[in-house]
Amino acid sequence: EVQLLESGGGLVQPGGSLRLSCAISGFTFNTSAMNWVRQAPGKGLEWVSTLSVSGGPRDYADSVKGRFTISRDSSKNTLYLQMNNLRADDTAIYYCAKSPAAYSSSWHTPFDPWGQGTLVTVSS
Amino acid sequence: EIVLTQSPGTLSLSPGERTTLSCRASRSVSSSQLAWYQQKPGQSPRLLIYDASNRATGIPDRFSGSGSGTDFTLTISRLEPEDFAVYYCQQYGSSPRTFGQGTKVEIK
Numbered sequence: 128e129v130q131l132l133e134s135g136g137g138l139v140q141p142g143g144s145l146r147l148s149c150a151i152s153g154f155t156f157n158t159s160a161m162n163w164v165r166q167a168p169g170k171g172l173e174w175v176s177t178l179s180v181s182g183g184p185r186d187y188a189d190s191v192k193g194r195f196t197i198s199r200d201s202s203k204n205t206l207y208l209q210m211n212n213l214r215a216d217d218t219a220i221y222y223c224a225k226s227p228a229a230y231s232s233s234w235h236t237p238f239d240p241w242g243q244g245t246l247v248t249v250s251s
Numbered sequence: 252e253i254v255l256t257q258s259p260g261t262l263s264l265s266p267g268e269r270t271t272l273s274c275r276a277s278r279s280v281s282s283s284q285l286a287w288y289q290q291k292p293g294q295s296p297r298l299l300i301y302d303a304s305n306r307a308t309g310i311p312d313r314f315s316g317s318g319s320g321t322d323f324t325l326t327i328s329r330l331e332p333e334d335f336a337v338y339y340c341q342q343y344g345s346s347p348r349t350f351g352q353g354t355k356v357e358i359k
Contacts, residue, residue: 164296172288172296172339174348188347222295235343237286239298239307 129153129240131223136245143213143249149206149223149242156182156199160226160234161206163197164241165219175221176208179234186234191217213249220244253277253342257351263359268330272354274323274340281344287316287325290353291336299338300325330356 135147149161163175176197177186185197196209206223224238254277264270274285283303288296298307300316303323313328327334335358340351 171353172290172341172350174341174350177348186346227301235281235284235345235348237298237301237307237341237343238288238296239301241295241297243295 129225131225131240131242133221133223133242133245136221136247138248138250139213140251141214141249144209144211145213145247147208147210147221147223147245147247149208151204151206151225154225154228156180156201156204156206158228160230160236161197161199162224162226162238163206163208164222164224164238165217165247166222166244167216167219170219173219177226177234178206180226180232184234210247213247215249218247218249220246252347253280253345253349255340255342255349255351257338257340257354259354260352261355261357263357264330265359266330266332270327270330270356272325272327272338272340272356274318274325274351276321276323276342279320280323280342283319284342284344285316285318285323286341286343287314288339288341289334289336290339296339327356332358 130152132150178197222244224241226236230236258273285303287300290296304316337353
């Protein structure tokens with residue numbers, strides 16, 4: 128069974144940094160692109176970043192480009208999102224989501240399944 | 252950026268009714284790379300439909316998707332109590348991947 132478990136959220140001051148983790152099980156990174164999506168309290172969904180199957184090409188929303196970095200550690204079966212220079216409008220639940228294996232090497236994919244999310248609050 | 256506009260914002264319906272949700276794109280969605288998700292309060296989103304019309308694994312056949320280009324719809328043929336939730340469309344054919352603002356289906 129595919130499982131995704133996020134951690135690392137919490138309260139951070141504006142300008143601070145945080146690293147989110149997403150522990151995976153039931154599959155390996157070399158079969159799926161991986162994604163981060165966020166949801167501000169009471170708001171809709173916003174795509175944040177995608178990491179390709181190869182682990183090379185990365186894609187980011189303009190709102191986080193230059194501040195956030197997506198990466199993975201295959202030996203630890205963990206996906207990361209390093210978030211620097213955090214702002215109040217980065218406050219959200221952050222979900223990691225898998226790209227279906229059927230999409231093979233593509234990184235333009237739907238997201239399935241999703242983890243349960245981890246809450247990041249940026250406030251002084 | 253492709254902007255997705257969902258309508259209506261809220262639907263008030265009764266169990267057993269049929270409903271259609273709309274998702275309109277600001278420009279053509281590449282290869283009908285459009286998905287629909289369901290999100291219930293306190294839960295993460297769940298994929299219902301991908302590639303505009305394909306049901307994801309385990310999704311009941313009362314859910315169906317259609318459309319191409321700029322106009323897409325999600326139809327629920329007969330609402331069950333567990334279907335009352337927020338529904339989002341998403342295009343993943345071009346970057347940035349974008350979501351619609353959501354349609355809430357509530358119990359009347």
